[in-house]
Amino acid sequence: MKQIKKILLNAEYATEFSIDERKTIFMVVNTKELLNKEIPNDANTRNFTGDQNKAVFQMINTLRKTPESFRIKNAGIRMIASEVIRNDNMVELWFKDGEGICNGGHTFEVCKIFGNSNAYVYITVEINLPKEELVDVSVALNMSKRVEDYSIGEKIGSQKWIRETLPNESLKYKEGDEGDYHVTDVLKVANLFKVGKDKKYCKNSINSSLVRKTAIVRENNKNQPLLNTKYLLPDIWELYKLIEDNQVIQENLPNRFTLMKKEEMKPKLTQGMVILFIFGTRYMTEINKNNIPKWKEGYSVERALMICEKISIQISKITKLASFKDMSAEFIYKDRRFHDKVKRIFADELLSH
Structure with a gap:
């Protein structure tokens, strides 16, 4: 009624x-x-x-x-x-x-x-x-001040699937909302598991999640291309939050990849680095016959976190290479060469088991 x-x-x-x-x-x-x-x-x-x-x-x-x-x-x-x-x-x-x-x-x-x-x-x-x-x-x-794309998305109902998938999360769905995280953060994470027409994960998803947030939001407003990630998303979003707060990973990485959030008064791993770790966990997942991403047998949030903790030492060593050591955190995690090295670390770690 x-x-x-x-x-x-x-x-x-x-x-x-x-x-x-x-x-x-x-x-x-x-x-x-x-x-x-x-x-x-x-x-x-x-x-x-x-x-x-x-x-x-x-x-x-x-x-x-x-x-x-x-x-x-x-x-x-x-x-x-x-x-x-x-x-x-x-x-x-x-x-x-x-x-x-x-x-x-x-x-x-x-x-x-x-x-x-x-x-x-x-x-x-x-x-x-x-x-x-x-x-x-x-x-x-509301055009006197441009309405943000995610606010439009909430108005037209294109974010309803996120509300249904993460019903208990404190998310900001439109301008003026209060929440611990932003709905665009969820979209950037889900985008890492976007399935292309060839039924494989999209090759450029890491780049778009890091630097093309607006495009991801607008695509979701148009036709919700990430809808098939909703079955894996609760686990991946939980993993995102665990990596962000993980002290082992923070201690293994250089200080420039850790930020102190004033409202929480505790350190957080920078979002760009968290997204890179989540990107690496794609090797622990697979796409089923219905084009839906899921965990490979034997993998879970807990195991993925343990692997991320372990390989954070190797990722830290990469940041100290001559080609990266003088770069800011933002430039490092946006660098395609760095992406390739992180992918190789994950691939080698999973192949060894």
Whole structure:
């Protein structure tokens, strides 16, 4: 059953009109009316990004110092609702799933906390917009600041398979989300196991995972080419996190491949190096007759981690070669010569067993 939410707004001024048989409500609302209000943001491509958005500070400053100018400086709030009941300036709005604020979410969040009787905001509500148009409208209205591709992906549902595959992971799926990892990190890892038309792992997957994140996200938005990795992905993602935190590997490698994350206050292996280790574990997997990657017999997350710990000593020796020792960590793990040497180390280790 679809969830329906009702919002009541007491506007200073409200009017309605119809164009092409579509009704629009326009209101001038005192920002005090928005204090502590809860209006769905489901139609918006972005979530509230807080201090990450410079406009937030400017809006707060205006509301505090020159509230009378707020409606002049602000572009207002745009919403999409299913139904409206208007009694003069008293407006009752009904929202179904996927509706609500489609632009001006930051304005609303600021007014919800800092609204006052001296400041007004313009609110425009489109009534009963066809569901298939919601995404296009939201993206178009947010073009003043380019909407990130992964936010678009979340809006159109192309990341649903990741939610289903990693239901308990704390991931950021769109701008403004909170999470321990970014959905693009998952896509970069899954991309390492992308199967090509020849039913083999794609040769350039390591390069694209390291330097072509945007292309991976856009491909996923278009046709989800990594969908067949979902059966192996829970294990590979768990391995990714274990390698990132592994103290043995961190101690074996030079310090430039370890970063300290302020929010966690513990060292992490750089993402580029973690991706290289995951790339090497492809030798421990195979593609079945249905083009689905899986572990080879006898391999698992635990065994893969043990092998990574063991060969991290050899990888460390490579970083100290004349051709790499003076290079930054970023340049080393993006170097194709380094990729080839890491692949050879993994291949030799697995062939010896």
